[in-house]
Amino acid sequence: MHIHFLDPYRSGNSLIHRLDPRVKLVLALAFILTCALTPPGAWPIYILLFASILAIEILSALGLGYVLKRAVLAFPFVLAALPIIFTTPGTVWQELGISRWELIITLPGLVRFLSIAFKSWLSVQAAIVLAASTPFPELLVAMRAVRIPRLLVAIFGLMWRYLFVLADEALRLIRARAARSGNSNQPSIKAGRDLVWRARVTGGMAGNLFLRALERSDRIYLAMVSRGYDGEVRTLPLPAITSANWLGLLAGLAILGILLSLSFLFGS
């Protein structure tokens, strides 16, 4: 019995699925960078960015519902930008009096906050499409191709490989605990004791899992060393990027470049 839900990859045969993973990675990063650099309040550009990511989502055949539902993940993080509403100087839009406290919402503050929220939402969608249309091993290859340090890529790869093993292990631990969480034959006694005790048990389990992960990493390292690992990650050379993929890459980058330059016309 294994845990599968961690893997965001959804197989398919769409244009986006078939695109070279290196091109996809670069374009996704470029898209996120463009979103980040677009000045606040450049609404027409945001709409165009939204339209382009929407087009990619439709082309990828992942299902708009799937991507948009997952993109909701961005919202809790957007809350971190909330103070901007109150701290940006400018025209006062609303004054909130909460007992002795006075909060002033400025118009530029509001525009900035909404821009950040919208841009984060767009960026998360790009990341979701990338992860859902590219198998993780290919994504690792792409990371290596764009010169992300090999050691870092190796760490991502090992993490990905063993995350599932660890999650399975946690699942088995939890199951073994459930199997022994019974009620006594006296109905008057409430099972489960108190929260503190249960928290201590859970803490013990977490510690256990940590120890095992540590021991496993030792074993993995030994297995690697015994097959000749010397700290250097070596890989096969990558195949060349096809001309169609080059075209896609250049077209994508050009569109993003134009959008970014235009955005400074509209931005506040």
Next chain:
Amino acid sequence: MHHSIEIEHLSYSYPDGHQALQDVSLSIKPGEKVALVGPNGAGKSTLILHLNGILRGEGSVCVCGLEVSPGNVGRVRAMVGLVFQAPDDQLFSPTVFEDVAFGPLYQGLPPGEVSARVEEALRAVHMSAYARRVSHHLSMGEKKRIAIATVLSMKPEVLVLDEPTAGLDPRSRRSLIRLLGELPLTMLASTHDMRMVRELFPRMVILDEGRVAADGLTDVLMEDTALLEAHGLERG
């Protein structure tokens, strides 16, 4: 008089659609010792996880006269002691004592009774001296014994074991078999250890591809070489 375990027309398929159990019916009388054999992936572990309601399929499972249902899963778990294949999964507390005490503590029993039960359970597996030891550092055979003690402390009526002798050296295996022979409980053990089946379990159930392929006296089934071979088993 009710049966210890009564499974009727149980079917189960995993969320990914794999049909693990198909129309399994099985009843085990109190005090009976039954071996569950069959190739890997036959559904043995899946069946075992139904006995205390960790998995729930279609059909009915009764343990000691109690239907396994969300309402009485707590009682069922106290009556069915499930010993997992990997003792490391079962031993999740810092010390042996705490692990063996987990079941009774969870039930909310008074401290005096918890200690008494831990002592009794450790004595039953001949590991009394190990109460203060760290579970992490025990040998495989020792871990197996402690894992059994962790369920004995709940005073179960049925002991269910998943591959009890897997990964043990001959001496630990021998002493575990002796220990299982001593315990006066109803027992269901999934295993590949056919010699142990011959020695310890008078009744044998062969499970293959999620169905009960044969259910009968071990001495009789063991002589049916064609049957054993058809299900990837060897005579013990």
